[in-house]
Structure formats: C-alpha cells, structure tokens
Amino acid sequence: MSQQSLANCNSLFLMAAFVIAAGIFGVTEASSQIDVDQDLKHLIGRCHRDPGNPDEYNDCMKQVFNDLRAYFTTGVPSYNIQPFDPHQSPYVELRRGDPHGPGSFKLVLRNVSEYGWSRSEVTKFHSDAEDHRIVYAQYFPEKSLEGEYEFVAKLLGTELRRQGHWNMTLYDYSQTTSVRRVGDPGSLLKVHVEVDRIGGMEMHIGNLLQGQSLNQVADGVINSMWQLGLPFVRPMINELVSTAFTDIFNESFRHFPLEKFLS
Template sequence: MSQQWLLNCGNNLVYLAVILLFATNLACVSSSSQIDVDADLKHMLSRCQKRDEDFNECMRQVFNDLRAYFTTGVPDYNIKPFDPHRCTFVELRRGDSQGLGSFRLILRNVSEFGWARSEVTKFYADPEDHRIVYAQYFPEKSLEGEYEFAAKMLGSEMNRKGHWNLTLYDYSQTTSVRRIGDPGSLIKVHVEVDRIGGMELHIENLLQGQPLNQLADGVINSMWQLGLPFIKPMINELVSSAFTDIFNESFRHFPLEKFLST
C-alpha cells in the first residue's frame, strides 16, 4: 500500500468525517414535564436590567442558568430539549449527480449529548439591530447514529452505510441570532465554528473489511485537522441553516419581553 494512496484516502476520509461531524446539528426531540416555568424564568431574567452597564454579563449568567432546561425543554412555550438532541433524519447533498463529482449523506436516528455541560462564555446584545451574539464552549460533545453515504467522483461510485459515533473535545462556536422585524417575525441564525481541540470518530463499513476500516478510523482521527480549513465555510453555512430552523421552531414566538425588566 503506497504512501500516496494513504494520503489521498486520508483526505477523502477527512472530508467525509468533518461533514458527518457538522451535519448532525439539528434538534428533533420530544418534550417532558416542567415545574412553574413562568415564575422561574421571571426570577432569572428580571434581574437583568436592559439599561444597566452589566446587562450583557447578566444575560451571560442567565444563559448558563438556563442549562437546567436543556434536558426538559419548555413545552408551554414550544421549546424542545437540547440535551440530548434526537433527530430521525438529516440529509446533505453537494454537486451535480451528472457532473464530475457529487455526494449525498443521510444520517438517521441521531442522538447528540453534551449541551447541559456547555458554557456561554460571552454575550452581546444589539437592541437596535434586534440581534444577540454569544460564544459557547463544550468540554465534550458526543453523537451517534446510522449513516448512508453515496458519492460519484470522475465516473467512480461509492456507496456505504452503517453505524457511526463521534466525540468532540474542547469545542467552541459563536452564534449570532437576529430577528427580522417585530416580535413573532422570522429569526436568522449564523454559526461560526471557533475551535475543535480533539476528535474521535468511528464510521462502520467506510472501507471494505475490518482491517481497512480500522485503518480508516486511524487516518480520520489523525488527519481531520488538515481538511478542516478547506470546508469550514460549508460547515458554517450548513450549521447556520440548521440552527435557523431550530430557533424559528422553538423561539420565534417566545415572549421574551414578558420576563425582562426595563
């Protein structure tokens, strides 16, 4: 097996690995029971005075206090749980099926864990632009599910499916949330990946045969950083689109002014 073959294979596997990594940021979960949510939210949010100089820091602390709801959601306000995320179907397509290169990735029955341990490290509110920006840190995030992958490159076809699992370490991102208009109007989200400190990924049946599949795991986990800079713009676009859907579903009609003090 030549060194060049390993390099080419490694690059392809890195691209698939990173795409697989970020295509799973969707929330498809069921709601659970809650206590007196209105009183609790009022207690947390009303302590942040919008005219105070420390409003941004106060809201950063509130965001972290809200982690108690990540595992339950807030059913009365149609906010779904964030930990774990559970999604039955995610699809990603790129390229023209009749062209020189294209791929289709489907993820099924995806579960994502780690949001309850995340921390909002920075928060900024821009009332005039109806926008908030916050940075979030995850010491560890894990995902698992089933995948189907089909690709066509220069006339050659690749079809794979199986189980996959992934763990991220020392991961952070910055999220910008902007409301386009008055309360109840659409929400636009942009997510920028800031850092991935470490990654462990296993993709079943990516290569034919157990020895080659173990080799693929080793190549992916040792070379993923090389492919990240080239596909980061696509990652940011993909995650931003997914989170725009999530925020509109869960937060578009949330009556924030009901709980904030003036």
C-alpha cells in the same frame, strides 16, 4: 429605538436563555409545578438594559445562562421547547456540485443526537437590538454526537454510495452562535454557527470502506489526520450545524408568546 425593535431583541434574549437553559420549567407533577409565567418574568427582569453600559447587560445575560445549565435535560413541554441535552435533529442534508456534471456529492445525517450541553459554558454574550441579533460564544469540555448517515458521490460517471452509523466526540471544543430574527415577532429565525476550536477528536464512520479491518484503518487515519483536513471541512461543518440549529430554533422558539411576559 422602536417598541417593535425592543420586542424583537427581547424575544431573541429570551430564546437564547431557553437554548442555554433548555428546560428550567420541566416539572410535570401538579403538586410541585413551578409557576412558569412568574419565573419567565423573573428571568426577563433580572438583567436591565442600560444604553450607556451595554457590557453590564451582556455580562448579566451570560451569567443567567450559566446559572441555568442544570436544566438542559428536561425541556419546556408547556411551550413546546425540546430538551437540549441531548438535543435531536431528525434530518440534515449537505450538497455540493451538480449531480448532472462531472462531480458532486450529497451527505444526509439522520436521527442525530448531541450530548454535552449540561457541561458547557457561555463565555461571551453580545446583543444588537437594532439588527435583532444575539451572538454568544460557548465552550464544551466534551461534546459527543451520533446518528445515521447516507453518502452519495459521483465522479466522472462513477457513483459511490455508503450508509451506516457514525459517532464523534469532540474535546476542548468551542463555537460561536449568531441568532437573528428576520422580521416581526413570529417571523423566521436565522442561526449561524462557527466552529472556533477543536482541541481533540475521536470519530467512527461505519461502512466507510468494505470490510471491518479496512474500516478500522479508516478510523485510525481520520483520528490521526483530522487536524490537516479541518480547514477544508470546517465550512461544511458550519453549514451542517447552522442548518440543523435553524430548524431546531424555529421549531421551539419562533412562536413563543413573548407578549405574555413583557411588562
């Protein structure tokens, strides 16, 4: 395997550790400042790649992530890595259909906050050095999200507009995340997230219908019927989450100076 492939793959491993740890080095007082460089070298060197036994390496990386869960809330300010509990997404957009055709819609989510990462658990980890990719499965006993939404739909010349606050709590939830670097170190990262399971859900969408009583009815329908609609909305959920995390990962990890910590 080429040195460039190793560097790309190691970069993804380190990035994933940050995503799951999200802040092991967030101490700001000089008198108690953790030696970030030494800790990074320790983190990278903790698991050793053995081509003859890749499962041992993958299990080691999974354990590293779960050992660092307590640090999700602080971020790594010295390397511009933002906290992941909660993590923030300022803008995510989803479009379907031709706005000049018979039907279309646009959904914009703003100022989204997501909570629950500190209680999550990585259950599987797999690395693919040749493809510069890592894939990990993650379980959340509870995950909650909130933010503002704007929804515009057109159907046969009739326009519908809604906006307001929304929140959602997911229970017994799991997802699989794939992260791939599309070129040399410093090039873009591509993230794809797949919802694997939702055991329970509670959701509120403000101003979905006109009037408080009708909105309460809408919430009741959504919360009692969401399982029937999930197969249809799952692809859109995957797209929204993948778009948000591609932006977040590139902002925090694209230019991380990996060469400082490789020996």
